[in-house]
Amino acid sequence: MKDRAGSLRRVTIKQVSNMLRTFLRWLHFSSLTSRDLSSAVIAPSIYAFENIPCALRVDDVQTVLAVTKEDSSPKGLRDYAVLQLLAT
Numbered sequence: 001m002k003d004r005a006g007s008l009r010r011v012t013i014k015q016v017s018n019m020l021r022t023f024l025r026w027l028h029f030s031s032l033t034s035r036d037l038s039s040a041v042i043a044p045s046i047y048a049f050e051n052i053p054c055a056l057r058v059d060d061v062q063t064v065l066a067v068t069k070e071d072s073s074p075k076g077l078r079d080y081a082v083l084q085l086l087a088t
Contacts, residue, residue, distance in 0.1 A: 001041065010044045017043035061087050 001020065005013050021038040028036040056064070065087060068080040 011046060014043045014046055017041050 001013075001017065004016075008016070021041045021043075024033075024038040024041065025036060027033045028038070065080065065083055068076060068083055071077075071079070
């Protein structure tokens with residue numbers, strides 16, 4: 001696992017770890033090993049929103065500002081002002 005982990009994504013490592021744990025539990029359950037080694041396999045934690053970027057790209061910010069600037073209603077002006085403050 002340790003040798004292959006560098007070339008795999010974290011989600012894939014977690015899946016392989018789970019399969020390896022299941023196999024090791026089966027070996028112990030079938031009396032093919034004297035000890036249950038499944039607890040020795042460590043998998044990475046996968047968080048629900050870990051792939052969401054922490055910041056927008058400059059092009060995305062400019063696009064959002066351009067779209068909100070077109071709305072001249074009071075809410076549109078407020079939204080543009082708030083987004084401009086966040087962008088700077």
